[in-house]
Amino acid sequence: MKKIGSSLLIALFAGAITLGAYKLFFENTHYAIVSDDGMASTFTTSMTPTSSKGAGINEVDFTIAAENTVNAVVHVKNVTVSRGSGSPFEFFFGSGQSARPQVGTGSGVIITSDGYIVTNNHVVANADQLQVTLNNNKTYEAEFVGADPNSDIALLKIDAEDRLPYLAFGDSDNTKIGEWVLAVGNPFNLTSTVTAGIVSAKARNLDPRRNQSFIQTDAAVNPGNSGGALVNTNGDLVGINTAITSQTGSYVGYSFAVPSNIAKKVVDDIMEYGNVQQGMLGIHTALLNTKDALERGINETEGVYIERIEEESGAHDAGIEVGDIIKKVDHIEIRKFPDLTGYLSTKRPGDQIEVTLDRDGESLVLPVTLKERQTLTLPEPFSVEVKNLTKKDQQKFKTKKGVKIVGIPEAYRNHDLAGKVILSVDDTEISNIQEARDAFGGISRYGKTVITMVNDKGERERIIFQ
Incomplete structure (x- = not known):
């Protein structure tokens, strides 16, 4: 019996050693961390190694773009003298009160080394005096050159003794949703403030009464940022920060910028012509994907439906017809009306574009020469x-x-x-x-x-x- 017991014990030990060796040297082990705290269990589902730098944000270098931008962004002060309520009684009898200066502030971007500055029209509107302060704290009197209230872009000029750092306009059509951007400005009168975010959407229209097309971002923008720079990680100027939508007046998660292609075109027109030259297609549109559209038998959900065409317009001369649906203009996909107006805002009378249409289910490409607004x-x-x-x-x-x-x-x-x-x-x-x-x-x-x-x-x- 003693021999049998000894043999059994030796066999058990040998089996344990053999099993342990197999587990240790031959079998691949995958571990999963499971929580038992009432929350949902979590575990890794892929053995793909992750970056040692994190989930991506740490791999983006904002420092070069910030360094290249802060010195080209300026503080703009607007001094307006209050002249009373403007009632007829003031005209005949006077207001009986002394004029009171009111001060508004914003930002601006130097776009040439000789001192041209782009900002928002609402930053400088009705100003009696304009002052610009550079990042080095030098202050200059600014001259108002011109503005376009529809795009909310204005152009100023200062005369500095030295050549100034400036930003060149980038191509806003190439910006992509999800791309990292920096907003640089002077919120709350704090100079040279840089915030980061991503492009949240393109071709946003905030006012249906105006043909606008904004870049939406989640970079923090607050009062005083208006007129500042929106740049990508290369330091290219892709937008002019313009607006926030907020019940409190402060940043709540998203902000809006005028695309650089629109701002550049407005600035070029002001400098060359003294006003904005608008190249018009000459169409009136109706909404798609609505009850009215369905009643007309229009099942399309994307594009711009043409309801009426103006006489002697570019669209009329090119052979565009009522009922056509615009799907593409040049290389720009047209999914909604602001896509179209945003791109046309970069064009002048006489420019030719290629319009891709859906006509009764067939695709058609027509060249159109834009004309002046009629x-x-x-x-x-x-x-x-x-x-x-x-x-x-x-x-x-x-x-x-x-x-x-x-x-x-x-x-x-x-x-x-x-x-x-x-x-x-x-x-x-x-x-x-x-x-x-x-x-x-x-x-x-x-x-x-x-x-x-x-x-x-x-x-x-x-x-x-x-």
Whole structure:
């Protein structure tokens, strides 16, 4: 029995040693960490090694872009003298109060070594005095060169004794969603503040009444950042920080920038022409993916549906038709209206583009030469939409001057204005939509205004606003 017991014991030990050796040397072991604290169990699902630098953010070097940017971003101070409420009593009797200066601040970006600075129009609007402070704390008086309220871009100029550091415009069309960007500006009057984030979306429109197209980011932007630089990790200027959407007035997770391609085009136009040159396609659109679209039998969810085409426009001359859906312009995919307006904002009259259309299920590519704007909405309080006269209109109304009313707001629907031609405002004759805009923009709210029109029978009419 003793021999049998000894043999059994030796066999057990031999088996244990053999099993242990197999486990140690031959079998691959995978470990999983499992928590038992009431939370969901977690474990690795891949044996792919991860970066020793982390999940990616630490692999991006922001330092070079920041160093190249901070010295080209400036602090802009806007001094406006308050002149009272503007009531008729102040005109005759005075306000009885001394003028009070009001100070607003923002940021700007130096774009040339001789001192041209781009900023937001709302930063410098109505300024009586403009001052610019560089990152080295030198302060200069700034000259207002020009602005475009629609894109919220303005151009300033300072005369410095030395050549200035500046940023060159990058190509905002090449920015990608998820790409790292830096916002550089002066929030809360703190100079040279750099924040980082990613491009959250492109072609955002914040106001349906205006044709805008913003880059959305989650880089922290606060009051004072307006007019500052949005740059990529190479230090390329891809946007001008413009707006935040917030109930508190401070950053809540996302911000918006004017794309650099739009800002550059506005700046170039101001420097060369003194105003913004807009290349117009000449179409009116309707929304896709709506109940109204489905009732019309339109099942497309992406693109721009053409509902109306203006006479003698680029779209009309190119053979674009009502019912076509724009899918692409040059190399830009068109999924929604701001995609189209954003790209067209970088073009001038005379530029040619290639428009890819969906016409009854077939793809069609047409070259289109853009033309000058032919329609616009007049300033309040009249607010009607007018267009330049075509040759056909000039023959029909027997006049070479004036603008034709093509859109009427609800408040004037009962005044029988549709299709008539506005000839003059008071004693100012009108030849085109720009002159009409200037004339109606100068109407006094407290005086009497006489608008002279002609109908399609050649009969002249006068409307008096008082």
